[in-house]
Amino acid sequence: MFTVATFLVLFFVHDQLGFSEAQLQFGFYSETCPPAESIVRDVVHQAVTRDPGIAAVLLRLHFHDCFVEGCDGSILIKHDVNDDERFASGNAGLGGFDVVDEAKSELERLCPGVVSCADILALAARDAVAEAKGPFYKLPTGRRDGKIAAMSNAAHLPDVEDSINSLKSKFREKGLSDKDLVLLSAGAHTIGTTACFFVMPRLDAQDPTINPEFFQVLRSKCPHGGDVNVRIPLDWESQFVFDNQIFRNIQNGKGVILSDSVLYQDNNMKRIIDSYVRTNQSSKANFAADFARSMVKMGAIGVKIGVQGEIRRICNATN
Secondary structure (H helix, E strand, C coil): CCCHHHCCECCCCHHHHHHHHCCCECCCCCCCCCCHHHHHHHHHHHHHHHCCCHHHHHHHHHHHHHCCCCCCCHHHCCCCCCCEHHHCHHHCCCCCHHHHHHHHHHHHHHCCCCCCHHHHHHHHHHHHHHHCCCCCECCCECCEECCCCEHHHHCCCCCCCCCHHHHHHHHHHCCCCHHHHHHHHHHHHHCCEEEHHHCHHHHHCCCCCCCHHHHHHHHHHCCCCCCCCCEEECCCCCCCCCCCHHHHHHHCCCCCCHHHHHHHHCHHHHHHHHHCCCCCHHHCCCHHHHHHHHHHHHCCCCCECCCCCECCCECCECC
16 A cells, blocks of 8 residues: 555656657546556555565566567567567566456456556556555556567566676666666665575675675575575565665675676766765655656657557457
């Protein structure tokens, strides 16, 4: 449920959304399907109530959708031959498809052929963040669904083993800044888990950037030769709560995955991370508001509008 603690972030002005203003609209479904956003919100609330971990899963699903064909729901398509985008190695472990399908089913019952799967996915990610006590932000909608979902198109997703320069390059290709990289990559990891598979290479190499005491904690959870599918929190202190603890962890050498830790080796990224954990409240950056801005910005990448794409009848198949 939403409370004052969710930091309602509803103040975006048009100049902050200049790149998407002409493409997407606030309240896009206000006349064609007025309950659209509340339906998605209710479905997400029920899903997170059953499993708090699903909040991070939905957030990750939206991120992975936007970084391939743009935010067009292509990640949701599933053909019989399993050569779709969702089966690319960089999308291993993705979930939350059933939540999107549930929302779509209810919307098709009430407003058939109106609300796109791409918008459902973007709204679900927004609502999932709010359920984890993060910001609830006003989100422009009007995305249409893509028709292409080739595995090969997902070959260059940001990866846990990427260098800082590679991460910067991949984000800049999508029109995202270094600040967006910190917020959407490390910042999003304030909730959720990862598999030992992604941690063991750091441990086996005895990565010197890992805090020695934390190294032992990680090794106890992910022992050499152990089960690579065991899942551990990305934010060791508060894995189900959206807060700035992830940045303190990175500062202190307690970043769980390499792609979070390398951010602190870059001077500009270091300044951004430090800005979210200053003790002086007057100079402390507003993580919730900045994260919301970056989410809106990411949600406008490569969107299809007007007559582009389609409105799918079901989310896992094109019409």
